[in-house]
Amino acid sequence: MENKRAQLSDQQLKWETFFKWLLIGASAILVLVIIGVIVTLIKESMLSIKSLGFGFLWGKVWDPVQNIYGAYPFLIGTLLTSFTALIISVPFSYAIAVYLGEYNPKGWLSDLLKNIIDLIAAVPSIIYGFWGIFVLVPLVRQLETKFHILPYGVGIFTASIVLAVMIIPYGASLGVTLIRMVPSPLKEGAYALGATRFEVIRKVIMPYTRSGLFAGVLLSLGRALGETMAVTMLIGNTSAVPTSIFAPGNTMASVIANEFVEADHAEYLSALIELGLVLLLVTVVINLIGKRIISRATNH
Amino acid sequence: MENPIVKAENYNSYFGDNHVVKDVNISINKNEVIAVMGPSGCGKTTFLRGINRMHELIPGATSKGKILLDGQNVFDMNAIYVRYKIGMVFQRPNPFPNLSIYENVVAGYMLNGLKISKAEKDVIVERSLTSAALWKEVKDSLHKKGTFLSGGQQQRLCIARAIAMQPELILFDEPTSALDPISTSSVEALFHELKANYTLIIVTHNMQQAARVSDRTAFFYMGELVEFDDTKQMFTAPKDERTQNYITGRFS
Amino acid sequence: MEPRIGFRNTKSAIFKGVVIFFAFAVTIPLIIVLLYIIKQGIGQVNWTFLTHIPAPAGEKGGGIINALAGSFILVMVASVIAIPLGILAGIYLSENPRTKLAYYSGLCVDILQGIPSIVVGIVFYLWLVKPFHSFSALSGAIALAVMMLPIVIRATEQTLLLLPPSLKEAALSLGVPYHRVILKVIVPCGFSGILSGITLSIARVIGETAPLLFTAFGSMFLSTSLVKPIESLPHIIYNYATSPYDDWHDLAWGASFILLVFVLTLNIVTKVITRKWKIQL
Numbered sequence: 088m089e090n091k092r093a094q095l096s097d098q099q100l101k102w103e104t105f106f107k108w109l110l111i112g113a114s115a116i117l118v119l120v121i122i123g124v125i126v127t128l129i130k131e132s133m134l135s136i137k138s139l140g141f142g143f144l145w146g147k148v149w150d151p152v153q154n155i156y157g158a159y160p161f162l163i164g165t166l167l168t169s170f171t172a173l174i175i176s177v178p179f180s181y182a183i184a185v186y187l188g189e190y191n192p193k194g195w196l197s198d199l200l201k202n203i204i205d206l207i208a209a210v211p212s213i214i215y216g217f218w219g220i221f222v223l224v225p226l227v228r229q230l231e232t233k234f235h236i237l238p239y240g241v242g243i244f245t246a247s248i249v250l251a252v253m254i255i256p257y258g259a260s261l262g263v264t265l266i267r268m269v270p271s272p273l274k275e276g277a278y279a280l281g282a283t284r285f286e287v288i289r290k291v292i293m294p295y296t297r298s299g300l301f302a303g304v305l306l307s308l309g310r311a312l313g314e315t316m317a318v319t320m321l322i323g324n325t326s327a328v329p330t331s332i333f334a335p336g337n338t339m340a341s342v343i344a345n346e347f348v349e350a351d352h353a354e355y356l357s358a359l360i361e362l363g364l365v366l367l368l369v370t371v372v373i374n375l376i377g378k379r380i381i382s383r384a385t386n387h
Numbered sequence: 388m389e390n391p392i393v394k395a396e397n398y399n400s401y402f403g404d405n406h407v408v409k410d411v412n413i414s415i416n417k418n419e420v421i422a423v424m425g426p427s428g429c430g431k432t433t434f435l436r437g438i439n440r441m442h443e444l445i446p447g448a449t450s451k452g453k454i455l456l457d458g459q460n461v462f463d464m465n466a467i468y469v470r471y472k473i474g475m476v477f478q479r480p481n482p483f484p485n486l487s488i489y490e491n492v493v494a495g496y497m498l499n500g501l502k503i504s505k506a507e508k509d510v511i512v513e514r515s516l517t518s519a520a521l522w523k524e525v526k527d528s529l530h531k532k533g534t535f536l537s538g539g540q541q542q543r544l545c546i547a548r549a550i551a552m553q554p555e556l557i558l559f560d561e562p563t564s565a566l567d568p569i570s571t572s573s574v575e576a577l578f579h580e581l582k583a584n585y586t587l588i589i590v591t592h593n594m595q596q597a598a599r600v601s602d603r604t605a606f607f608y609m610g611e612l613v614e615f616d617d618t619k620q621m622f623t624a625p626k627d628e629r630t631q632n633y634i635t636g637r638f639s
Numbered sequence: 640m641e642p643r644i645g646f647r648n649t650k651s652a653i654f655k656g657v658v659i660f661f662a663f664a665v666t667i668p669l670i671i672v673l674l675y676i677i678k679q680g681i682g683q684v685n686w687t688f689l690t691h692i693p694a695p696a697g698e699k700g701g702g703i704i705n706a707l708a709g710s711f712i713l714v715m716v717a718s719v720i721a722i723p724l725g726i727l728a729g730i731y732l733s734e735n736p737r738t739k740l741a742y743y744s745g746l747c748v749d750i751l752q753g754i755p756s757i758v759v760g761i762v763f764y765l766w767l768v769k770p771f772h773s774f775s776a777l778s779g780a781i782a783l784a785v786m787m788l789p790i791v792i793r794a795t796e797q798t799l800l801l802l803p804p805s806l807k808e809a810a811l812s813l814g815v816p817y818h819r820v821i822l823k824v825i826v827p828c829g830f831s832g833i834l835s836g837i838t839l840s841i842a843r844v845i846g847e848t849a850p851l852l853f854t855a856f857g858s859m860f861l862s863t864s865l866v867k868p869i870e871s872l873p874h875i876i877y878n879y880a881t882s883p884y885d886d887w888h889d890l891a892w893g894a895s896f897i898l899l900v901f902v903l904t905l906n907i908v909t910k911v912i913t914r915k916w917k918i919q920l
Contacts, residue, residue, distance in 0.1 A: 106818035182661030211846025313755030374753030471814025
């Protein structure tokens, strides 16, 4: 009987080793996938990189028919939409963070707000886009007519509004975590000196969470940069450099979404893939910096 | 009568470069109750965990030397098999929270995928819980999860779980330090009854407990086995000065 | 002294009012969007809608069964890939936090979390569509699986890290081999935390369009083949919403309503499960 048990243990040892290698393999696959993604994108952009060089980033004309590929309009479009969305969303994200982190951390009202924020994050991008087309675009068109701007309806501004709504939850939930981490003794000390709530927030909480909140802004930016569908549906899809915030344009993501399947020659496809590579690198760098700042802030 | 069940020969334990257990030579006989005592950080728990090869599960932990179980070096045997042959009870009672009391007792079989009939399982459960002095208290709630049990009862459940595997040797790592006095004495009473069928090695930081329950006591200090003797002898007339200092409370 | 304090207190009260206003103002866009989708979409849902394929362009009627079936197949296949892989990777990360591999694969999980979904679409087009000269459900499903992975991995990792180490010790000391300790003790004890990661990742990818644009591609027909293009809920919404046909807009509203119902239900389910664990998803 003992012999059988010893045999079982030997068999189990083999399975143990197999399982440990399975775990290692699963993690290794992750690394391989990422490496594969980067290598593939670089390889397929090579054609474009070699023929266009750095001029790609400054070229103001994107004309696939003539084989001219300048990414500048899309860089501008991306920056404009993302930063406008950030500016619009920051007051809201911050207000939510301060409310849930400081004024009202517990209770039914705060749970309600938390659920609302989670709901906003849960709604898929195309639904925001779809709604945007039929509700927001006519509204913006009316606004533009009133101010004697060309009433496209679609454009940078429209896309930025929807994008702003979509990124609010990211900044907000991060902000809540950071504000809740401010040590009570710090705040109590200020209150004991006769500070008002506002002053404690401004003079104690804000400085303490400053780097973390900056990271939150970075992560929201990273999210905004990669957002495709809602933006594609609302930005107007023009390959010209946008002339104003109400003009139509394109972001790196939206031009890829629109033109990828139409790319019928190698240089066209390679140029789009190069755009994807740029988008990937920028987004990844911003996200990693943001995450690093946060992990340092939360480990204090 | 000499009937060694466990023998350590030049046994050393390391955490990385940290030499935690230094050159231990000890021989323990069948059906003895051995107490292992010493101040915090003296290596007694590390030594205990070396016996059933739990020590090497910690990243960076290594050891040298031999530990003989019934004459065979545990390091030449399959580690899983060694742990199956030796039972262990930990400082904090740790019954499996997702299993019922009944399932906890036979967990050693079920988790290993060993097929035993319901009738056999019933026998094992009753026998083990009785030996752990817990049967009467839980026999009507065997299929409930053990969360309602007191600390002492949970610890006795863990003892039953270890006994169910019919080990010859049971290791106890400060088994009562997380328990209240009443639970402590119920567990200590158990040691006396278990002695008939098992060999017990009990690490304790409580000198009085060592004096109460054990036949022989081992005193560890700074990683070394300083003295190993008959319990009465050690507490009345210790041979080493360090033992003397520890017993009289010069350091703890 | 008195006016100063009064002034400062007023400033504080005004600030609080402003904060509350901005914080709760976000409810407005949410309600507007939800109500509009429900209003436009709920009327579209009937038996025909759920069981027929779309009518040709310009014709009235039809349904979205191709999208419903397609989403189901895509999510199922993606889950079959992402769930075991994600759980195994999550186990590795929680069990071996200090190894080099854990550092690098953890970094890769962070990268995956932030990768734009359109880039995922590009890569899987290049890997699985171009070489075979065909769009396919499988390529879309794998792209979705890649998007599910970070959520499943982090949920598993964080759940398992919360479990007391004494659990593992107790099982190991009984002579249970490592793989059984993990699979029969640790994972079952962390089950609800891991499950919440799964439901959340499904809620996330069921609405993803961008990765499918160049992989699954979309189709007018009901298809269950993994090697042919396949339609999906978010993609049919994108396609039909941006089309010039009112009838197709109607279908898109109905599809949006159904998608919203799925996503919200999954999110609620996740919340209910997460209540037990305090993990950050």
